[in-house]
Amino acid sequence: MLRKRLYKYSLLTVVSVVLASHLNTTLMNQAMAAGPAAKANEKANEKASEQAKELDWSDLVPADWQPEKLFQGISLEGIEDDDPRAKVYLEKMQKIWAEAPVVTKLDGKLVKIPGYVVPLEDDGTKVTEFLLVPYHGACIHEPPPPANQTVYVKTGTAEAKIRKMFDTVWVTGIMQLEKIDRELATSGYTINAIKVEPFE
Amino acid sequence: MQQTETVIDLQQLRFRWCDNQPWTIDIDSLQIKQGERVFIKGPSGSGKTTLLNLLAGVLTPRQGHCRILGQQLAQMKASQRDAFRADHIGFVFQQFNLLPYLSVIDNVTLALQFSSRRRDRVTHPEQEAVRLLDQLDMAEPQLLAQPVAELSVGQQQRVAVARALIGNPEILIADEPTSSLDADRREAFISLLRQECEQCHSTLIFVSHDQSLQQYFDRSIDLREINGAALSQSFSEAAQ
Amino acid sequence: MAIVNLALKSLWNRRLTASLTLVAISLSVVLLLGVEKLRNESRQSFANTISGTDLIVGARSGSTQLLLYSVFRIGNATNNISWKSYQELSSHSRVKWSIPISLGDSHRGFRVMGTTAGYFKYFRYQQKRLLSFAEGQPFNTLYEAVLGADVAKELGYTLAQNIVIGHGAGAISLVRHDDKPFSVVGILNKTGTPVDRTIHVSLQAIEAIHIDWRGGTKLPGFSISAERAAAMQLQPKSITAFMLGLNSRLSTFQVLRQINQYKQEPLLAIIPGVALQELWDMIGFAEKALLAISVFVVLVGLTGMVTVILTSLNERRREMAILRSVGARPVHIFGLILGEAVTLTLIGSGLGLLLLYGLMFFAQPLIETQFGLFINIGWPSAHEFQLLAAVIISGVLVSIVPAYRAYRYSLADGMSIRI
Numbered sequence: 001m002l003r004k005r006l007y008k009y010s011l012l013t014v015v016s017v018v019l020a021s022h023l024n025t026t027l028m029n030q031a032m033a034a035g036p037a038a039k040a041n042e043k044a045n046e047k048a049s050e051q052a053k054e055l056d057w058s059d060l061v062p063a064d065w066q067p068e069k070l071f072q073g074i075s076l077e078g079i080e081d082d083d084p085r086a087k088v089y090l091e092k093m094q095k096i097w098a099e100a101p102v103v104t105k106l107d108g109k110l111v112k113i114p115g116y117v118v119p120l121e122d123d124g125t126k127v128t129e130f131l132l133v134p135y136h137g138a139c140i141h142e143p144p145p146p147a148n149q150t151v152y153v154k155t156g157t158a159e160a161k162i163r164k165m166f167d168t169v170w171v172t173g174i175m176q177l178e179k180i181d182r183e184l185a186t187s188g189y190t191i192n193a194i195k196v197e198p199f200e
Numbered sequence: 201m202q203q204t205e206t207v208i209d210l211q212q213l214r215f216r217w218c219d220n221q222p223w224t225i226d227i228d229s230l231q232i233k234q235g236e237r238v239f240i241k242g243p244s245g246s247g248k249t250t251l252l253n254l255l256a257g258v259l260t261p262r263q264g265h266c267r268i269l270g271q272q273l274a275q276m277k278a279s280q281r282d283a284f285r286a287d288h289i290g291f292v293f294q295q296f297n298l299l300p301y302l303s304v305i306d307n308v309t310l311a312l313q314f315s316s317r318r319r320d321r322v323t324h325p326e327q328e329a330v331r332l333l334d335q336l337d338m339a340e341p342q343l344l345a346q347p348v349a350e351l352s353v354g355q356q357q358r359v360a361v362a363r364a365l366i367g368n369p370e371i372l373i374a375d376e377p378t379s380s381l382d383a384d385r386r387e388a389f390i391s392l393l394r395q396e397c398e399q400c401h402s403t404l405i406f407v408s409h410d411q412s413l414q415q416y417f418d419r420s421i422d423l424r425e426i427n428g429a430a431l432s433q434s435f436s437e438a439a440q
Numbered sequence: 441m442a443i444v445n446l447a448l449k450s451l452w453n454r455r456l457t458a459s460l461t462l463v464a465i466s467l468s469v470v471l472l473l474g475v476e477k478l479r480n481e482s483r484q485s486f487a488n489t490i491s492g493t494d495l496i497v498g499a500r501s502g503s504t505q506l507l508l509y510s511v512f513r514i515g516n517a518t519n520n521i522s523w524k525s526y527q528e529l530s531s532h533s534r535v536k537w538s539i540p541i542s543l544g545d546s547h548r549g550f551r552v553m554g555t556t557a558g559y560f561k562y563f564r565y566q567q568k569r570l571l572s573f574a575e576g577q578p579f580n581t582l583y584e585a586v587l588g589a590d591v592a593k594e595l596g597y598t599l600a601q602n603i604v605i606g607h608g609a610g611a612i613s614l615v616r617h618d619d620k621p622f623s624v625v626g627i628l629n630k631t632g633t634p635v636d637r638t639i640h641v642s643l644q645a646i647e648a649i650h651i652d653w654r655g656g657t658k659l660p661g662f663s664i665s666a667e668r669a670a671a672m673q674l675q676p677k678s679i680t681a682f683m684l685g686l687n688s689r690l691s692t693f694q695v696l697r698q699i700n701q702y703k704q705e706p707l708l709a710i711i712p713g714v715a716l717q718e719l720w721d722m723i724g725f726a727e728k729a730l731l732a733i734s735v736f737v738v739l740v741g742l743t744g745m746v747t748v749i750l751t752s753l754n755e756r757r758r759e760m761a762i763l764r765s766v767g768a769r770p771v772h773i774f775g776l777i778l779g780e781a782v783t784l785t786l787i788g789s790g791l792g793l794l795l796l797y798g799l800m801f802f803a804q805p806l807i808e809t810q811f812g813l814f815i816n817i818g819w820p821s822a823h824e825f826q827l828l829a830a831v832i833i834s835g836v837l838v839s840i841v842p843a844y845r846a847y848r849y850s851l852a853d854g855m856s857i858r859i
Contacts, residue, residue, distance in 0.1 A: 299762060314772075
């Protein structure tokens with residue numbers, strides 16, 4: 001008789017522990033996501049992303065900056081990769097791109113921009129910092145993108161759904177200008193993202 | 201309860217398994233009254249098993265009706281018939297009556313698990329079980345503690361009787377209960393059975409092929425005589 | 441509840457076969473949850489090994505190889521970097537800080553790393569955490585060493601103790617540098633990264649150790665005493681790799697490019713985040729395959745359970761007939777068989793969970809020693825609970841098969857007991 005009760009109660013205990021823990025974690029997650037502070041935050045983010053100005057990568061480049069001037073009158077056809085002239089042009093181009101100027105009026109603006117992800121920091125569950133670039137495989141291509149065609153993104157507490165390396169995403173957040181070089185007066189773009197979502 | 205109340209009433213009862221087969225059961229009329237102790241003689245092939253299944257409500261008649269305690273079983277849903285059987289009928293089979301994984305007492309109280317009516321009649325199920333077992337000489341502590349698989353056939357049969365009678369169902373149907381017992385034990389068993397049924401005011405229906413047991417019962421019915429199907433079968437057998 | 445009682449008693453009656461089924465189910469649950477946990481913990485552990493470093497530079501090789509030996513201390517570099525190249529590159533205008541490292545020696549199975557005091561100032565792990573000292577301070581003079589937490593613990597070293605360091609990275613050093621013992625001046629707090637299993641000394645100290653060595657062997661008759669080596673004011677000649685922190689992470693691509701195209705020496709610069717991700721992607725296929733296999737193993741376990749119950753149904757027809765005779769309905773029979781199967785699934789899953797934790801406690805130190813990965817043993821995550829729930833639900837679903845079979849039997853058999 002005692003055994004009967006023992007079985008019954010131990011079974012009930014096991015089942016309730018399993019269910020309770022599951023329920024607990026689910027509720028906790030929901031609460032965190034739906035808590036008053038989080039909810040208000042989410043609402044603010046929703047509003048913000050609607051008001052964000054959608055940017056194109058060309059918007060990050062000042063209108064008067066035209067590196068193509070370098071190549072005016074020169075035909076690049078017929079020049080092989082190891083031709084000394086090609087090397088010279090490459091170096092000149094890299095120098096210019098390294099000093100690429102930024103569009104200062106974007107500083108402090110709420111923007112939304114799409115691009116490819118180059119991960120920098122990861123906390124085990126999501127990417128916390130990354131570089132956003134306009135084309136796939138930026139860090140292995142020659143040459144690397146100029147400073148004004150790269151955005152340094154920090155995700156902080158924002159939701160960041162990044163599926164894989166070089167994933168295409170939309171980044172929404174406030175754009176800021178950051179000093180890059182301690183010698184030259186060059187700056188670059190950074191964004192503290194409020195939302196990072198997949199680009200469909 | 202009136203002394204002369206009819207507990208089993210079969211009229212024009214016909215049953216067969218498939219439509220293109222001859223009837224297995226074809227009984228014009230059979231009445232059994234409350235408190236009777238009836239011996240039904242039926243060798244294998246006489247439709248005995250089918251009749252018991254019909255009485256239990258496991259099968260429903262194709263034609264005619266089968267009234268148990270005034271209720272038409274055919275008009276009930278399957279679940280209602282199962283409940284009815286649990287409430288009003290106790291069964292004892294030839295052997296292997298008990299569940300091997302329950303104790304002796306739990307096997308007896310098993311009958312109460314499925315019948316609220318019988319459960320209500322018994323305030324302390326385990327005590328009642330022990331009481332019944334005591335009357336059947338099965339109440340010794342070491343016997344009660346034994347796993348049922350280790351009991352002798354006779355002991356197992358007596359536990360089965362206790363189960364069939366706990367909570368006082370109106371009818372007890374025993375199907376060849378003594379056929380696995382030694383010949384010299386049979387009489388003792390039957391008298392025990394009669395005694396208990398009388399105590400519980402239950403009607404006893406004892407089915408067996410062994411004609412020698414007929415003497416212990418008030419009434420004897422030969423299934424081959426009342427079952428038209430068995431009759432025609434034996435005719436056709438004789439003809440061949 | 442009557443049916444539940446019957447189910448439990450029935451299982452207890454057949455406890456031998458029931459326990460075998462339990463073993464099958466619990467082992468499959470251990471595999472499934474274990475793979476999942478390992479996957480997540482490794483991911484976490486991986487990501488925690490290095491943080492806040494913009495570039496890692498080594499002699500030209502594969503990026504995975506560079507990551508593995510510089511951060512995980514797994515494997516070896518094929519070549520070294522000259523000190524001159526390091527000095528030139530680390531003084532780039534875009535570089536904020538740099539940490540040179542030199543690997544190749546060992547002490548009783550733990551790797552010895554030569555570096556500068558800047559390591560303790562700039563190196564970060566686990567989301568920008570800095571290294572901290574449990575006792576003592578960074579090395580200052582030549583023959584001083586700082587120990588990782590596990591080194592001190594496993595070898596029982598304390599502050600101010602003297603240790604001897606051998607050449608090469610084997611656990612047993614056949615050739616030793618007996619004449620130049622080091623003093624322990626600092627012990628770091630536990631980080632859960634390969635730092636814990638490293639002995640840190642200055643770059644000069646590495647040079648001093650090898651001053652009378654050429655080509656890996658101590659030249660007989662040519663030994664320089666510890667004091668004389670100190671007096672030589674040694675400078676490092678080459679290093680294995682170095683880490684860079686830039687003023688702005690936006691310069692990453694430019695600096696990377698320049699290093700890769702450095703004329704004086706063939707070098708390779710990698711972005712740690714990218715290299716980690718690449719490494720993880722490589723393993724990713726294996727872990728997905730492992731997960732798929734575990735799922736199949738669970739299904740096999742559950743199928744085994746169903747088979748056992750199905751084959752036992754035939755001999756239980758009498759039992760079902762008895763139940764029918766006392767008034768059980770076919771649906772009760774269904775519930776009985778289902779109850780037994782579900783009980784087995786529940787208990788099996790619970791046992792599997794317990795077994796998993798037992799195994800984890802046992803394996804945690806082993807994994808850390810062999811792979812430098814720290815597996816955190818905590819409460820099961822929500823995802824793991826979901827997996828467990830999925831196993832239980834699958835168990836319930838497959839249990840319907842034998843339960844339905846029993847239902848049909850009892851419907852057909854009625855009370856007819858077949859011997």
